[in-house]
Amino acid sequence: MKVSIVTEVRIYSFDKKFYVDSSFLKIIERYKKAFGDICLFSRVVESDNCGIKGLKIIEQDVNIYNIGSITSFLFSKIKPSYYDIFKKSELIILRVPSLVSLKLYNVIRKERKKYMCEIMGCAFDAYWNHGIIGKLIALPMFLMTRKIIKRANYCLYVTKQFLQNRYPTNAYSINASNVNIDKPITKKDYSNVDKTTLSLFTAAALNVKYKGQKYVIECIKNIKKQGINVNYYLAGKGDSRYLEEIAKKNGVLENVHVLGMLNKEELNKIMLQSDIYIQPSLQEGLPRSLIEAMNCGLVCMGAKTAGIPELLDSCFVFERKSSKSIEKCILNNIDKDFSEVGENNINEASKYYSSVLDKRREEFYNYIIKDVSKCEGKKV
Secondary structure: OEEEEEEEEEEEEEOOEEEEOHHHHHHHHHHHHHHOEEEEEEEEEEOOOOOOOOOEEOOOOOEEEEOOOHHHHHOOOOOHHHHHHHHHOOEEEEEEOOHHHHHHHHHHHHHOOOEEEEEOOOHHHHHHOOHHHHHHHHHHHHHHHHHHHHHOOEEEEOOOOHHHHHOOOOOEEEEOOOOOEOOOOOOOOOOOOOOOEEEEEEEOOOOOHHHOHHHHHHHHHHHHHOOOEEEEEEEOOOOOHHHHHHHHHOOOHHHEEEEEOOOHHHHHHHHHHOOEEEEOOOOOOOOHHHHHHHHOOOEEEEEOOOOHHHHOOHHHEEOOOOHHHHHHHHHHHOOOOHHHHHHHHHHHHHHHEHHHHHHHHHHHHHHHHHHHHHHOOOOO
8 A cells, every 4th residue: 555654754864874763763664564655755864974873774665755944845836746646645644733744735635635644742832832933823733733634534643632632533533652662671669769869850852942841940949948859860862051051040050960862771771760750841742751751660740731641640740831830749749659659650651552552553554444445536
């Protein structure tokens, strides 16, 4: 079955080979296994040997089409060859929110093709947190994204309820996160936990303000006043100077530890050494790092953002953009049995094991294949 996938994920090119991060490679492999013949429309960036460090090579037979920069793509005519490829495709997959997907939706309409939406996050939240221009286009993006999801033939949501409520559809749909976890080999041991010295941890990009680490940093000073020494560990890519300046301004620079980009083994190690995992994001779909931390048996807390409240008990959910609310969440839960909370988190994370989600996706893809084979060419 010939399928075209539209995404804004960056693909890196070096020495006539293509590289992506491991999470997106898993998605490519999943679609390749399900449908066979894959065309990928994405941004391709020329790189060097250093630029592809930590990335994975795309070894599958995948046709990759470089859309160039998003700005140039949006303000130029769609190439005639794209119409030809879409016309030959039996199914189009739009990964949203995405400006590129919205533009290529016009090709889908013209060619009267069936299409699937993979909804990874909220368009409004995604653009609202990107400066003045983002705020200007947030509402139009929200409305246009709602329209194409409403009209889709098939939809896959990463959340259980949040995105479904914001972006309802008449399509055949399922929910399945892109997290890739299995039953934990080791889990957090809280038997000797010292609650007068807490280790907090967040895994997220360091140079992206909407990840919200600044609000955790800003609450450390007040928690220390309660006689609790706090160390906050930050893992992720990007320039950390912005967060270090906030730590310095609040007098807690010695309590904030930037670890940089970690591999899977290093990430698992620091999770098991931490006491509380915190997800303070201002926008998300369903955060993989949070589910991975829950699967380690960690006590986890998160902002009232997107699908995060679907994962956590309400007492572990704090208000967005509020260091005071994070402080309150930590202090109100300090006397709880961390071992019991960790076990509850493992049970919740088990709903996202690969064996569970793979079976759900397989049934979904099989339905699509049968439906497309029956109804190919039906008006979208």
